[in-house]
Structures are given as structure tokens and as C-alpha cells.
Amino acid sequence: MEIVSRPHGRNLVKWAADKPDVLVLSADLTGSCEADGFRDAYPRRFISCGIAEQNMLSVAGGLCREGFIPLVHTFAVFICRRAFDQVAMSVAYPNLPVKMFGFLPGITTPGGATHQAIDDVALMRSLPNMTVLETGDATEVESVLDLAYSIDGPVYVRMLRGDVPRLFPTDEPIRADHPRILSLGDEVTVFSSGICTEEVLRASAVLKARGVSITHVHISTLKPFASGLIDQAIRAGSRGIVTVENHLVDGGLGTAVASRCASTGVGRPLVRLGLQDTWSHGAGRAALMREHGFDAMALVNAVQDLIGANLSISLADLGAVRVEPVHSVAKAEAL
Amino acid sequence: MDVALLADRVRRAVLEHTLDNDGGYMSQACSSAELLATLYGRFMNIGMPDRPIEPRPWLGTPRHGNTEYRTGADFNGGVHDARDRFILSPTHYSLVLYALLVETGRMSPQGMKQFNRDGSSVEMIGAEHSPGMEVMTGSLGQGLAQAAGMALGRKLKGASGRVVVMMSDGEFQIGMTWESIQFMAHHHLDNMVVFVDVNGQQCDGAVDSVMRIDPIDVRIRSFGARAAVVDGHDPAAIMKAGSRAPDGRPLFVLAMTDPCRGLDLMRKNAPKLHYLRFRTPQEKAGYKAVLDAWPKRGS
Numbered sequence: 001m002e003i004v005s006r007p008h009g010r011n012l013v014k015w016a017a018d019k020p021d022v023l024v025l026s027a028d029l030t031g032s033c034e035a036d037g038f039r040d041a042y043p044r045r046f047i048s049c050g051i052a053e054q055n056m057l058s059v060a061g062g063l064c065r066e067g068f069i070p071l072v073h074t075f076a077v078f079i080c081r082r083a084f085d086q087v088a089m090s091v092a093y094p095n096l097p098v099k100m101f102g103f104l105p106g107i108t109t110p111g112g113a114t115h116q117a118i119d120d121v122a123l124m125r126s127l128p129n130m131t132v133l134e135t136g137d138a139t140e141v142e143s144v145l146d147l148a149y150s151i152d153g154p155v156y157v158r159m160l161r162g163d164v165p166r167l168f169p170t171d172e173p174i175r176a177d178h179p180r181i182l183s184l185g186d187e188v189t190v191f192s193s194g195i196c197t198e199e200v201l202r203a204s205a206v207l208k209a210r211g212v213s214i215t216h217v218h219i220s221t222l223k224p225f226a227s228g229l230i231d232q233a234i235r236a237g238s239r240g241i242v243t244v245e246n247h248l249v250d251g252g253l254g255t256a257v258a259s260r261c262a263s264t265g266v267g268r269p270l271v272r273l274g275l276q277d278t279w280s281h282g283a284g285r286a287a288l289m290r291e292h293g294f295d296a297m298a299l300v301n302a303v304q305d306l307i308g309a310n311l312s313i314s315l316a317d318l319g320a321v322r323v324e325p326v327h328s329v330a331k332a333e334a335l
Numbered sequence: 336m337d338v339a340l341l342a343d344r345v346r347r348a349v350l351e352h353t354l355d356n357d358g359g360y361m362s363q364a365c366s367s368a369e370l371l372a373t374l375y376g377r378f379m380n381i382g383m384p385d386r387p388i389e390p391r392p393w394l395g396t397p398r399h400g401n402t403e404y405r406t407g408a409d410f411n412g413g414v415h416d417a418r419d420r421f422i423l424s425p426t427h428y429s430l431v432l433y434a435l436l437v438e439t440g441r442m443s444p445q446g447m448k449q450f451n452r453d454g455s456s457v458e459m460i461g462a463e464h465s466p467g468m469e470v471m472t473g474s475l476g477q478g479l480a481q482a483a484g485m486a487l488g489r490k491l492k493g494a495s496g497r498v499v500v501m502m503s504d505g506e507f508q509i510g511m512t513w514e515s516i517q518f519m520a521h522h523h524l525d526n527m528v529v530f531v532d533v534n535g536q537q538c539d540g541a542v543d544s545v546m547r548i549d550p551i552d553v554r555i556r557s558f559g560a561r562a563a564v565v566d567g568h569d570p571a572a573i574m575k576a577g578s579r580a581p582d583g584r585p586l587f588v589l590a591m592t593d594p595c596r597g598l599d600l601m602r603k604n605a606p607k608l609h610y611l612r613f614r615t616p617q618e619k620a621g622y623k624a625v626l627d628a629w630p631k632r633g634s
Contacts, residue, residue, distance in 0.1 A: 055480045055514035062484020089471045090481055094463060095397040129398055
């Protein structure tokens with residue numbers, strides 16, 4: 001699998017070259033959010049805001065009122081927790097095109113509870129007018145600027161930085177409210193988002209090899225959550241549905257899927273993997289995914305419970321899987 | 336129109352409205368009448384609607400597909416790069432602003448009858464669709480930063496119009512206000528002028544008893560901005576202080592005001608002046624007598 005180093009940092013400079021209305025706002029985390037290249041290339045369009053996020057978000061709203069498109073860069077917690085009222089009233093209510101890039105989603109940082117945005121999707125989904133996106137690989141990181149820019153309103157993006165795997169072909173960019181159907185099957189349906197999709201690919205490869213029929217859907221638009229493909233995928237899982245997210249299971253992907261299950265009237269068991277109403281702590285990503293139960297082995301266990309079988313899958317089986325770029329199923333209507 | 340006369344009419348109109356509605360934001364009118372009248376009457380370079388505008392009904396929130404939606408900027412002649420923008424930060428002053436819009440021929444007098452009525456845009460705590468309003472500022476502290484974003488945008492575009500802000504002194508208790516002042520100073524936003532109604536009053540009572548902010552001028556200067564302290568009931572002094580030539584620093588004009596100016600009867604309510612209510616019919620009659628005896632001034 002290809003690992004891409006700092007995909008956002010390089011892409012942002014190239015992408016913004018012909019967009020004079022685009023500004024980058026940063027709150028003392030410019031290098032940490034891979035906006036340093038933009039700062040150096042376009043110093044006049046880089047607005048340093050200091051460690052003052054409440055002001056930054058309201059300033060962003062004011063800049064929109066003069067015709068600019070501000071790209072706010074900082075850690076997700078500081079957008080969603082510290083500046084929530086400012087996001088709500090200076091940005092979301094007036095439906096202004098502020099694009100917020102929240103880095104270090106969930107437990108992708110060892111920085112502990114203060115830096116771990118485990119509630120950002122819940123907070124942002126709750127705001128009328130807000131579009132909520134989550135990137136899951138280098139292709140989505142590279143194409144999310146185009147998508148966010150094309151949306152006439154505020155957009156919150158869970159962003160990945162540093163070394164990012166490429167799971168999806170570069171000619172299949174992220175699209176609004178368009179789930180990626182990564183496999184089709186009729187026993188269990190798995191919805192995953194962000195960094196969890198790679199874990200699901202690892203587990204589903206082994207599960208499929210043991211004869212389990214799986215529909216796997218990668219979600220990159222968490223709001224709106226209206227695609228008909230979602231309903232079709234929910235109906236496909238005759239034994240049950242699993243959601244896997246790097247977030248609290250309340251308010252994020254698991255809740256969105258539960259709501260759709262209820263709306264469609266499909267009464268199937270739903271297992272929501274993610275943080276179960278708990279804070280986390282400073283540790284490595286793999287250890288925390290294991291501890292909180294949303295890694296590949298957790299998914300294996302959830303699927304085994306749903307189908308009532310023990311498939312004797314070991315950590316070594318999962319570790320041996322080679323994850324390669326996966327095309328979306330061409331004909332999703334096949335669901 | 337003479338600014339002092341305009342201020343007098345605003346004060347009288349708010350008293351009349353407060354009597355008609357058994358309550359109102361009266362002290363805000365008493366303290367800020369000269370300040371707002373100076374801004375609208377002389378200081379600001381804003382446009383003028385062709386005729387007094389009849390306020391629109393509430394037409395829904397800004398959202399995709401709501402083509403009816405508009406802010407209240409048209410009462411200020413709309414938004415133009417070469418003209419000033421006006422941001423009212425403490426929207427608890429909305430009633431005062433509405434009265435001023437009527438007295439300056441920007442809003443039809445019927446607009447006051449729609450104040451705080453269901454389905455009306457003339458809201459009690461104005462939103463951005465309310466007459467004369469452009470942004471959401473009712474959550475105190477957010478007006479200054481939004482105005483700073485506009486001022487920065489205007490610098491980047493080379494637009495000549497200024498951003499004029501009115502704030503209340505209570506907002507200087509908010510941490511975000513100081514974030515904004517340091518931002519304005521760092522980015523040399525000398526194309527914005529902030530007028531503060533320093534009336535020493537807030538919801539719980541006197542500012543000094545709730546949370547001291549003195550010395551407010553020294554604090555502002557120490558954050559890198561300019562601050563002028565003036566008599567907030569002296570239009571000439573307000574005008575002079577706000578007209579200082581830009582020098583790279585944002586400018587604050589601290590208008591020292593009396594929350595009972597022109598309505599001595601209200602002094603017995605101190606320190607609870609945020610919202611005037613009539614506790615007895617006799618009390619209301621007292622205010623009615625003041626209105627009936629309001630001196631006829633000017634033309």
C-alpha cells in the first residue's frame with residue numbers, strides 16, 4: 001500500500017495557486033496542520049490568528065462577508081469545543097462558506113484527552129447548515145479541498161496529516177453524500193469512516209476468505225446523510241449491521257446509521273464500534289483502537305457475534321493481510 | 336438634522352414605545368442616544384434607502400434554497416466597498432437603533448409597531464435580518480471579531496469604506512473581546528472605529544459591582560489600540576475623537592455616558608437599569624407624565 005507523506009501540505013499550495021479569494025487562517029499550529037507551505041508561498045493570504053480560536057472563527061465569518069473563502073486550520077478540538085458558539089453564530093447560522101479543517105480527529109494523537117476530538121462530529125452534525133466531511137485516505141485528503149470549495153456554505157472536515165495511506169484510486173475523488181461501496185454481500189453490512197476503513201479492509205479480507213458475505217461502505221460525508229445507497233446497504237445486511245468510527249458512538253456515524261435504520265423500518269441488530277461514552281488518554285493509535293474496541297479484531301468479534309459462529313481468526317491472520325487500493329463497486333445498484 | 340435634536344427624538348420615541356409596551360430597553364436609549372445619533376447623523380458614510388423601508392416579515396433563516404433571505408443592511412443603504420459598514424454589537428440596543436432608523440427616515444414609523452411581534456423581523460434582540468443589522472451579534476463579544484474580519488477583508492481588497500462598530504462596556508469582560516483587540520492591533524486594522532457606550536450598567540447591575548473593567552482605556556491601549564475618552568453626550572466630542580487620522584492602529588472611542596440621561600425619574604431604579612418595567616400603575620403614570628411634558632425642541 002502506498003503511503004503518502006503530507007498530502008494536504010503539498011496539495012494546498014498547488015490547489016490555492018489560482019484562487020485569490022482563498023485565505024488560510026491558523027492559530028499557532030501552522031506546521032502542525034501542514035499549512036506552512038501555503039504561508040510561505042502566499043504570505044499575504046495567510047492570516048495568523050495566534051492562540052485565539054474564538055476570535056479566529058468569528059473573523060472567518062467577517063471575511064466571508066467581504067467575499068473571501070477562509071480555510072481555518074487548527075486541531076479539531078479547538079474548532080469544535082473552544083469556539084463552538086462562534087462557529088454556530090458567526091459561521092453556521094449565516095450559512096457562510098468558512099471551510100474548517102480539524103486535524104487530529106479522535107485518537108489519532110497521543111496527546112491525550114485535551115487534544116483528542118472524540119465529539120467533534122456530534123457537535124458539528126448538530127448545527128443547521130453545516131456539512132460534515134471526514135477524510136479516510138490520501139486521495140480523500142487531496143480531493144476534499146475541491147469538494148469543500150464547491151459547497152455554498154460552511155464545511156467541517158476531519159483531516160488527516162503526516163503519513164497517510166492511499167486506499168482509493170486517485171481518479172475516484174471524495175464526493176458529497178456519496179458513500180463508497182467497497183464490497184457487496186448479504187450477511188453483514190459494515191459502515192466505516194476515516195482511519196477505521198483501513199482496519200475494516202483488513203478484517204473483511206479475512207472474514208470473506210472464511211465465507212462471510214459482507215457489504216462494506218466507506219462514509220466520507222457524515223452530514224448530509226441522505227444517500228439512497230445507505231438505505232440499500234442497511235437492507236443488505238440480513239444478519240446485522242456494524243458501524244466503526246474513530247469517535248464516540250453517540251452523535252457520529254453509529255448514530256447516523258441507527259437513525260437511518262429506524263427510518264427505513266429495518267429491524268436488524270446494530271453494533272456500534274467506537275468510543276463507548278468514555279474519554280480516552282495519551283497512547284498510540286493502534287493501542288487505543290484496540291483498547292476502545294474499534295480495530296480489526298473488534299470488528300471480527302462483532303461479526304462473529306452477529307452470525308453466531310467462531311471463525312478462529314487470529315491477530316496473525318489480520319496482520320498478514322496486504323491492504324491495496326480498492327475501487328468502489330462500479331454498479332452500486334447491485335445492492 | 337441636528338444631532339442633538341435627533342438624539343432627543345430617539346430618547347422620546349423609546350420612552351413612548353416603552354410605555355406602549357409596558358417595558359423596554361430605556362436606559363440604553365438614555366445613554367447612547369447622542370452616540371448613535373452622531374454615528375448616523377454625521378460620522379458614518381453610509382447610503383440612504385430611496386424611501387423609508389417597511390420592515391419585511393421574518394422570511395426564514397439563511398439556508399440553501401431560501402432566496403427570500405436578506406440582512407437588514409438595506410436600511411443602511413446596502414453594502415458598498417466605498418462606504419462604511421455598521422455593526423451593532425450589543426443587540427439589546429436594537430430598540431434604540433429602530434427608533435433612530437425611523438427618526439432618520441430609513442424605516443417607516445409602522446416598523447416600531449412590529450417590534451417583538453410574532454413573525455416580525457423587528458426582533459427584540461435583533462438578528463442579522465432585523466432593520467439596520469448585518470451580522471449575528473446577540474451572543475455578546477462576537478460583533479467585534481466579525482467586524483475585524485470585514486476590516487481585514489477590506490484591507491486585502493483595497494476597499495476604502497471603514498467598519499464602524501458600536502459596543503457596550505460590559506463586553507470588555509469577555510475574553511474574546513481582548514483576543515479581537517490584539518488581532519486588530521497585530522493586523523493594523525486602522526480602517527475600523529469602535530465606539531463604546533460606557534454607561535457602567537449591565538444586566539445584574541452596575542458594572543463595578545459585577546466585574547470591574549477599569550481602567551478600560553489603559554487596558555485597550557496596552558493591547559496596541561488607540562483609545563479616546565469623551566463625554567458620550569457631546570456629539571462634537573464624539574465626532575472629533577472618531578475622526579482622528581488612521582495611523583496603523585485600531586481606534587476606540589470610549590463614550591462616557593449617563594444611563595438615566597434625560598429621564599431622571601429612572602434614577603431610583605439604580606442599580607437595576609438594564610430593562611425598565613413598571614411595577615405599579617402609579618409608576619407608569621409618572622413616566623407618562625414625563626412623556627406628556629416632553630419639551631418641544633427644534634423644527
